[in-house]
Amino acid sequence: MRSTMTLRSAARTSAGMFVSNWQNNMTQTSNSLRTAQLTAAPVSLVARMLLGVCAMVLIAAAPAVAAGDFNAINAPPPRGIVSRLRSEHPRLLASRADFEKLRLGVKEDATLRDWRGKLAARAERILSEAPSKYEIPDGLRLLGVSRRVLDRVYTLALMYWLDGDQRYPSRAWKELEAAAAFPDWNPRHFLDTAEMTHAFAIGYDWLYDCWTSEQREILRKAMVEKGLGPALRCYQGKANYGRWMNVRHNWNQVCNGGIGMGALALGDVEPELAGELLKNAIESIQLPMREFAPDGAWAEGPGYWNYATQYNVVFLAGLETALGTDYGLSDIRGFAEAGMFPIYITGPLDRTFNYADGGEGPVRAPQMHWLGRRFKRPAYAVYQRNLATPHPLDLLWYDRALAGESIAQLPLDRRFRGAEIATFRSGWANREALFVGFKGGDNKANHSHLDLGTFVLDAGGTRWAVDLGADNYNLPAYFGAQRWTYYRLRAEGHNTVVINPGTGPDQEPSAAAPLIQYESKSGAAFAIADLTAAYAKHAQSVRRGVAVVGRKHVIVQDEINGAGATNIWWFMHTPAEIEIGKDGRTALLKSGERRLSARLLAAPAEAKFQVLPARPLPASPNPGGQGSNEKLRKLALRLEGATGGVISVAFGLEPPEGNDSVKVPSFLGLESWGKTDWKFQTASLFSLSGSGSLAASSAVKTLRSLDHK
């Protein structure tokens, strides 16, 4: 019931996660599946997982906006849709003419030639691999198999169009024949069914001329019995395969997209079934498509942005090539901006701000070419040209004219409303650049963590503040009642504050945190999140601001106005070694030759930096089976018995050894951000010159001003 994509950092993240790329997918999935076997799955466990997952999907399905507040696109009647169908094959994503154009492009363009070579090598490997078998290693998901079939079929079919080598369709047939004989395509976890249907749609359509009528009949029958039929029963409410058609997250796009492709492939031989499915898919997919508005972000995190938009775009592109129209779906507000998300959520080291369940590997997204062309956004195409490994659709959708441009003219900062995220950087295409990702957001979002207020920080070629990402999807009730017992999903496993920690969730699971202020100027850029709802039981108001000053200094500032005596923790996860200054008010993070200082610009006198392992607090739950976070540690602060406080931490790269004094920003209360420019003070490596008292008095003043509000 839940997507199991794979992370690039699978070693750390174990089973069943997100893939940032359709190829990586396969190796990583097998990796995950292996881990999953270890944890799998007495029947009762699977049942609990299913219940938990259902619960999560239901929560996530709760409308984020009231129905009727957008102009829904009414799909025409089923017969009207099918009447537009082009009769010839191929008609999915590409026509014969498109493939011919690509063959020419490969001769003329060095990028395409390079990609073709890599794809040919992969196709050659596939020729010697055994066809896929029906395997559900974690007791729930066939998904790894569906994706392997999909990847093989795409690769072999595209290579056939490029080279005309008959070995490719022969091998593709073995793959499809094997999967056609599976007992089912695991509809209880409908993603598996949808992805397999997608694979068959491409295999049927792109290689149509290679098949005998008997072979076509085998493919048609399998698609109808194992994919399209079950999907129709889902739309009709007659099957218990999840309510994916009613949700606003990745499940909707993947299921509608995969099934939609099957319907377009068979529209002429199964007109009634295909028409009914397409009408439903066109209506249903609008739900998640509205979630990109207004700025293109995705609340499920970068990994699921990729999964959702892959299938979203495949469906739109399929409608376009097969019917000549997408019925206006791609014009839905915010969708044109979707390509901005991976660009801005990726830091200078090609690591993403991987909030929610996801890895920090780059988002490799061939759909960026399509989005770039559709919305005339060269930056989208440039982005993916630099990251393609490639996927067959990279070749098909690549546009030389677009991708020849540069990304460097884009503004350095961006705010994404809806998901409530802001990212800041000091430059593009420079591995040494400064990068900060910061989020408010909504703890109710599908795949969310209790991570309101968290941030990541890159500088000087190092990621200093990291997000731990997802844990093993097969942990008990990972998507259910036990979700907030897992460290990587709790606030204490993030770079945010925790107030009065205990055994329960350490942020309010229903809380949302808007970015209440955002500004981007060349000298300073910042965002302020109102985190009050996350800590409603413990404090009157909690705000966090993150500022980038002079494109060099990063300030993370919390202003907490407590209700009574509170126990406040401040955490930042880092792989760096940490040295704490004598007075506890500074810390030096070391990674190789690089050093990043953390200085308290303001904090109550008892606040002292300390180093903690990346593990649950003593009172926190700590169930077995969680991934190890041993390679990381936490820079931490603790305020005990405080009624609130200001905690302002300034980060900056230190000059190389030599102990030169540096200029760091002076403390500025959040209410002055955007109104007053930051002043600078002199600091040596482990002290701020005379600033201790200044910081403290400012802090007290700020607190008073908060009290009066």
Ligand SMILES: [Zn+2]
């Ligand atoms: Zn997280």
